[in-house]
């Protein structure tokens with residue numbers, strides 16, 4: 112059986128840091144509240160004019176160099192993002208052009224905080240149907256849709272992302288094993304952007320009403336995220352007859368440390384098995400999972416063949432988990 116294997120990962124975050132103390136000067140909030148309610152201490156913010164395709168190109172260029180992959184070898188580019196450079200053309204097309212992937216096709220995928228999982232599943236399906244090299248990107252420039260006068264949302268998010276290279280393997284010690292993925296549109300009211308789409312195109316009035324920013328009912332999202340991310344993480348382990356101790360690393364979406372703690376506890380993970388970098392980056396939406404994977408691969412917390420469990424929850428609602436064995440990593 113052919114499986115998609117992750118043979119490399121790279122990530123990118125912008126240089127500019129906004130700390131909780133910086134936010135104290137912008138809205139009525141404080142470091143103690145933000146740290147105790149979310150676990151976030153600082154987040155990265157894109158430079159003026161720096162968009163999702165730019166951050167992606169930084170990550171993908173590094174990925175290609177480190178895995179010894181030529182841009183013309185890439186069959187497809189899938190980009191999970193809710194902050195594309197433009198509504199069209201796709202961010203995938205912009206990345207394709209900038210890196211010179213002359214033989215690739217590709218597309219953007221809107222799955223919010225679960226976007227990287229959905230893109231990984233899509234990329235895996237392409238590998239199983241004959242593609243040889245697929246780039247999967249999770250990236251978001253959340254600062255472009257954040258209202259820095261709204262303390263309910265502006266403290267939560269940051270910019271960044273990462274990319275993985277998928278290649279086929281027949282070796283059972285590597286690659287995608289299982290996934291549980293879900294959407295539930297009844298969550299649309301709780302987390303969305305009101306204007307700028309076909310329902311409510313941009314006008315002076317929509318801009319004046321600040322409707323091109325994230326709207327979130329934090330408490331409703333918190334309840335569903337805690338519940339669904341915890342359940343899906345436990346469910347995929349049970350479905351595969353695995354115990355928490357079999358897993359090398361649990362990489363949960365980084366939206367709120369309290370949500371992560373609930374999921375980790377329910378699935379039975381010890382602290383050292385859980386990737387936590389929300390303190391440094393906040394919620395980078397589709398970016399959190401590849402950022403997390405890159406961190407654990409680079410600092411040696413996992414090695415080739417280790418079991419990785421991803422879990423996420425986001426706008427839609429969307430949620431899910433993916434279980435895989437990392438590697439075999441390619442060195443260029």
Ligand code: COA
Pocket residue numbers: 139140141144145148149224262263266327329330332333336366367394424425426
């Ligand atoms: N600084 C200080 N006080 C704040 C604040 C801020 N940045 N934001 C809200 N508050 C206040 C509220 O106004 C409220 O005051 P009140 O009791 O006088 O009304 C109080 O703090 C508690 O607010 P509440 O919304 O109940 O806090 P919370 O514990 O639910 O935490 C979130 C708020 C947003 C951190 C939390 O709901 C959350 O993380 N939700 C999910 C977010 C998420 O994951 N979204 C991405 C998609 S997965």
